[in-house]
Amino acid sequence: MKNFVKIGLGVVTSIGGFLDVGAIATTALAGAAFGFQLLWVVLLGTGCVILLTEMCGRLAAVSHHSLADAIRERLGFPYFSIPFVGEFLVDLLVLAAEIGGVAVALHLVTGVSYLWFVPLCALAVWAFLWLGTFTIIERGVSIAGLITLCFVVAACWMHPPWAEVARGAIPSLPSRDGVRYWFLAVSILGALISPYLLNFYATGAIEDKWTIKDIPVNRVIATAGMSFGSVIALAILVLAAVVLGPRGIQVDSYEQTVFILTQPFGRWGLYLFAASLGIACFGAALQVSLNLAYVTAQGFGWNWSENLKPHEDARFAAVYTAAVLVGAALLFVGDPLKLTTVSMALNAVIAPFIVFPLLVIMNDRAYLRDHRNHAIGNVLVAGVVLIAFAVAVVAIPLEVLGG
Amino acid sequence: VRFRLWIVTVLLAGCCGAAACGESHDVRAAELRDAAGSWAATLRLVTEEWTRGALPSHFVQSTTSVATTELQSAARLVRFTVGDAASAPADEVLARVPLLNEAVARGDRAAAMEIVRALASAVPPKPTPPVARPR
Numbered sequence: 001m002k003n004f005v006k007i008g009l010g011v012v013t014s015i016g017g018f019l020d021v022g023a024i025a026t027t028a029l030a031g032a033a034f035g036f037q038l039l040w041v042v043l044l045g046t047g048c049v050i051l052l053t054e055m056c057g058r059l060a061a062v063s064h065h066s067l068a069d070a071i072r073e074r075l076g077f078p079y080f081s082i083p084f085v086g087e088f089l090v091d092l093l094v095l096a097a098e099i100g101g102v103a104v105a106l107h108l109v110t111g112v113s114y115l116w117f118v119p120l121c122a123l124a125v126w127a128f129l130w131l132g133t134f135t136i137i138e139r140g141v142s143i144a145g146l147i148t149l150c151f152v153v154a155a156c157w158m159h160p161p162w163a164e165v166a167r168g169a170i171p172s173l174p175s176r177d178g179v180r181y182w183f184l185a186v187s188i189l190g191a192l193i194s195p196y197l198l199n200f201y202a203t204g205a206i207e208d209k210w211t212i213k214d215i216p217v218n219r220v221i222a223t224a225g226m227s228f229g230s231v232i233a234l235a236i237l238v239l240a241a242v243v244l245g246p247r248g249i250q251v252d253s254y255e256q257t258v259f260i261l262t263q264p265f266g267r268w269g270l271y272l273f274a275a276s277l278g279i280a281c282f283g284a285a286l287q288v289s290l291n292l293a294y295v296t297a298q299g300f301g302w303n304w305s306e307n308l309k310p311h312e313d314a315r316f317a318a319v320y321t322a323a324v325l326v327g328a329a330l331l332f333v334g335d336p337l338k339l340t341t342v343s344m345a346l347n348a349v350i351a352p353f354i355v356f357p358l359l360v361i362m363n364d365r366a367y368l369r370d371h372r373n374h375a376i377g378n379v380l381v382a383g384v385v386l387i388a389f390a391v392a393v394v395a396i397p398l399e400v401l402g403g
Numbered sequence: 404v405r406f407r408l409w410i411v412t413v414l415l416a417g418c419c420g421a422a423a424c425g426e427s428h429d430v431r432a433a434e435l436r437d438a439a440g441s442w443a444a445t446l447r448l449v450t451e452e453w454t455r456g457a458l459p460s461h462f463v464q465s466t467t468s469v470a471t472t473e474l475q476s477a478a479r480l481v482r483f484t485v486g487d488a489a490s491a492p493a494d495e496v497l498a499r500v501p502l503l504n505e506a507v508a509r510g511d512r513a514a515a516m517e518i519v520r521a522l523a524s525a526v527p528p529k530p531t532p533p534v535a536r537p538r
Contacts, residue, residue, distance in 0.1 A: 037536070246531065248527075
């Protein structure tokens with residue numbers, strides 16, 4: 001019974017916490033520009049993220065190491081510093097995009113410039129981190145994130161051509177705008193396989209004191225939670241394809257994405273969209289800020305836990321405080337939507353540097369004992385590494401061109 | 404050494420790819436035309452939604468403000484690189500935005516709809532059908 005409750009809460013948390021500003025923006029952009037043609041990328045990204053989170057959870061349950069901790073210990077600090085610097089910088093951009101998402105949500109409802117809300121949102125994120133515990137952040141905000149299920153309801157409401165939707169699950173080459181197609185594919189993969197999510201998931205398992213007994217629970221949570229969560233991302237893509245594409249609307253700002261909910265829900269659509277965007281981004285901003293503090297503290301061997309009082313892990317608290325400040329400041333020099341697409345493509349660039357060491361560790365008996373990856377798991381992980389690497393190779397020039 | 408060679412090869416391949424795909428003037432002009440069409444369609448839809456009471460007036464005005472900012476900067480770039488004539492579709496949209504703002508401020512739904520309908524025919528959008536395999 002206890003396991004069922006744990007699984008239920010874990011799955012609900014994963015669904016509510018799945019969506020962030022990156023997933024919303026990239027899937028809306030893809031649906032508006034290419035109809036259902038990029039749907040397969042969401043499915044591929046979901047498959048990858050299921051594999052990777054399951055591994056991170058297993059690593060934490062068996063070895064009680066987070067990903068950052070294990071990389072530093074197994075491969076040494078010089079190697080650890082490469083993904084650490086990359087992830088730290090990209091996470092700061094992602095954090096800025098998430099805080100920007102919350103500010104934009106308030107702007108959509110009030111009409112006041114989002115920049116006025118940035119300090120307020122940053123303060124709210126910081127206060128939540130300072131005063132809250134891991135359970136409140138993980139479950140409270142993620143459960144509130146279930147409001148994003150309104151996208152699924154809206155997608156069904158709009159009666160899309162389901163046969164065409166199903167056809168989108170089969171990979172296909174673009175018939176036009178190849179650069180834009182692949183840039184969006186890369187951005188979607190970067191949004192779904194967020195490196196911050198991997199370390200956050202493993203660290204969450206340690207905060208929740210998972211043991212070997214929790215391995216089956218981890219498997220169910222990673223698979224069911226991420227699969228259901230990706231349904232929301234798919235729904236946004238379908239809505240954008242049905243509502244925006246046929247009218248010739250390309251997404252250049254968040255104002256244009258609101259229509260995907262005002263069409264089915266009328267006046268409520270605006271408030272539902274703003275609430276979904278705001279809550280999803282607020283939850284993700286908390287997770288990214290915490291992950292920045294976790295990675296730094298684990299890398300340098302400091303005290304770390306969101307369940308400790310700030311004075312008990314002062315350096316940990318100082319890192320997330322500084323991160324929130326820098327993230328908020330970045331919004332005064334960059335547009336939130338552009339920051340989002342750039343940071344998502346950069347996510348894809350740094351992914352191999354984190355996934356490759358994960359593969360090494362997942363095959364190390366010293367860490368995983370009898371719970372190492374099986375042959376099939378290794379092949380699948382190798383596939384993920386190759387995809388991530390190919391994505392990174394494609395992302396660099398596309399980043400330059402796509403703008 | 405092999406790892407460094409890999410990195411250098413990847414970066415070189417990326418730079419070559421970027422150089423090979425450099426945008427021509429025609430492409431830039433076409434992109435601006437598409438962007439102008441997209442904003443014209445956006446203004447039409449936002450006005451329709453406002454007319455049926457699904458969106459408040461301030462939302463229409465913030466959308467027109469974003470459209471103005473985006474199109475002004477895109478048009479400036481195209482004027483600089485391609486020439487004045489290429490920015491015509493964006494100028495068409497920009498010319499009607501103040502009229503739309505005035506109509507919305509007055510609460511004149513009929514006039515607002517008239518403006519966006521005319522705009523959509525002057526700068527037609529490029530629709531993307533909701534399919535998985537476009538022809």
